[in-house]
Amino acid sequence: MAPASFIVPPGCIDLTVNDPTACGFVYEQSLYAPLTDEEPSRYRPASLGVEEARLAIAAYYEARGVTISPERIWLGSGTSELFLQALWLVADPGDSILTPAPGYPLHEMLAKMADTRPVEYALHYDAGWHIDRSSIEAAWCDANVAACCVVSPSNPAGLYLDTDSRACLEGQCTERGAALIVDEVFADYPLRDGANTFFAATEPSCLSFVLSGLSKVAALPQMKLGWGVVLGPDKAVGQALARLEQIADAFLSVSTPLQRALPRLLEASTPMQKSIRRRCRENFELLREAAGRGAFGVYESDGGWNAVLRLPQLPGWDDTRWTETLRYEQGVATQPGYLFNLADPPPHLVVSLLVPSPTFRVGVARLSEGVDHFVGAG
Ligand SMILES: Cc1ncc(COP(=O)(O)O)c(C=O)c1O
Known part of the structure; x- marks a missing residue:
């Protein structure tokens, strides 16, 4: 009980x-029409996602002033699954993954499921939330940090990753060969105008994965569709995408009709x-x-x-x-x-x-x- x-x-x-x-x-019923509109009986397996879905995600970022190549996008059943796939890609069993505290408990749990060790860094409150630099420094002392997870805005604290903290985390990841994983599922929900930022607006110096999805972006958690964007130095991005293609191919988790409906779901x-x-x-x-x-x-x-x-x-x-x-x-x-x-x-x-x-x-x-x-x- x-x-x-x-x-x-x-x-x-x-x-x-x-x-x-x-x-x-209010969810308009017409929202669900594109799921059956076009060839719903046809299966089009595509490891990283079908082209129209990846283009729709690139258009979502473009509308926010962020240009992303659709080739750097991959799809999954939700941010949770994509987070796990990114960990499989960058971490070996026993490696550490830095996760924020306070934070949404999912990341810690997924890090454990990937046989990695979640190590907390602190968000500190002093008239507003900040990433506590000293706790980040302490967390980096861990020998094998494979990735640092940032949630922007964080849940439940509501802190967007600011330029200084980003530079600090990016610098540390670059120096140590670790990846940044940025969960931006709530980025479209600033509590005041202009508070939001999108990580992909600037190319990072380290291999980075930006995750988001329909559950928050379109308030459609039942649809089970999320996406990731791979950013950073070209060579690292190319290698990561090649490996992600294999990982995602083992699942092919997003249904074809849903992927094809994505442009209209994002519009709505x-x-x-x-x-x-x-x-x-x-x-x-x-x-x-x-x-x-x-x-x-x-x-x-x-x-x-x-x-x-x-x-x-x-x-x-x-x-x-x-x-x-x-x-x-x-x-x-x-x-x-x-x-x-x-x-x-x-x-x-x-x-x-x-x-x-x-x-x-x-x-x-x-x-x-x-x-x-x-x-x-x-
Ligand atoms: C910060 C954060 N990331 C990810 C998720 C899960 O997202 P998805 O439904 O895309 O797996 C949640 C769910 O509440 C969340 O709060």
């Missing part, structure tokens, strides 16, 4: 829902992204206002679908106790910060900004009242 901090009791407002298909966004993502950005910004603002009045704090964030809350430190109250008390006594479900490797103390909670705003408002009011109440009682 699931632990108490993961059950959502009846009547509870659920601020953990991160699945866009369950958050009341523009209005969907707009709706999601509007909601996330509105909810984040609401959260900041509530934090200004209540006993909890909200960390500043530049992007993504989650927000991190800082709870008061009361004797005996950790993430789990706050999560369970708020769920069962206050009727509001949040995620405990430890799931994302957020340090405790202070206790942290993570809430989803995708929740419909009227529901989000009620949930935040319950949370705020609950925190005030338990602080008063504590």
Whole structure:
């Protein structure tokens, strides 16, 4: 049975829902038409992906001012699978992979699945999130670092990779022959205008893989299509693509009809992204206002679908106790910060900004009242 901090009791407002298909966004039925439009019965195996799909991804970047050759793109069933494939490519068993903390737990798990050793580096909060350079230096002391993973914007912290941090990571990877793996699934969701960056806008000096996919870009997690872009010195890119072709050929994981539908699915993502950005910004603002009045704090964030809350430190109250008390006594479900490797103390909670705003408002009011109440009682 699931632990108490993961059950959502009846009547509870659920601020953990991160699945866009369950958050009341409108998906036009016509969106699914291209899946059956053209030759749905024909199979066209292509290791790195069919040409029209790779062209559509290049066009997605072009619309963001980033020119990428379709030849440097490969497809998979999602960012998770592509991350694993990139690790198989660059790492030997026992090598270390640097992963951010706080961070989405998936990367650490996938690093272990690839028989590599995840080594954390820290994101530090000081009026805003930053990559903690000293923890990066310490992590690099590990003898066999095969890759450094960056999530931009990070989940749940919402930190986009800035120019200085990029130069630092790129320099270290180049010096040590390691690869950079940049997960940009949330790059289209800045919480304020102009906060977003795209890694591929500048050619890196080290072998780099930029990963993204439909689950966030088009809010279509059920479609199971992601892509990777290989960047860096030409020779390293050529070798990597040749090897990726073999790895991807063992899976051929994306269906032909879905790949052929990709141009229209990406086209339809523009209005969907707009709706999601509007909601996330509105909810984040609401959260900041509530934090200004209540006993909890909200960390500043530049992007993504989650927000991190800082709870008061009361004797005996950790993430789990706050999560369970708020769920069962206050009727509001949040995620405990430890799931994302957020340090405790202070206790942290993570809430989803995708929740419909009227529901989000009620949930935040319950949370705020609950925190005030338990602080008063504590
Ligand atoms: C930062 C991050 N990367 C990757 C993923 C998984 O993406 P995909 O559905 O493309 O495998 C998630 C899912 O929430 C995520 O938060």
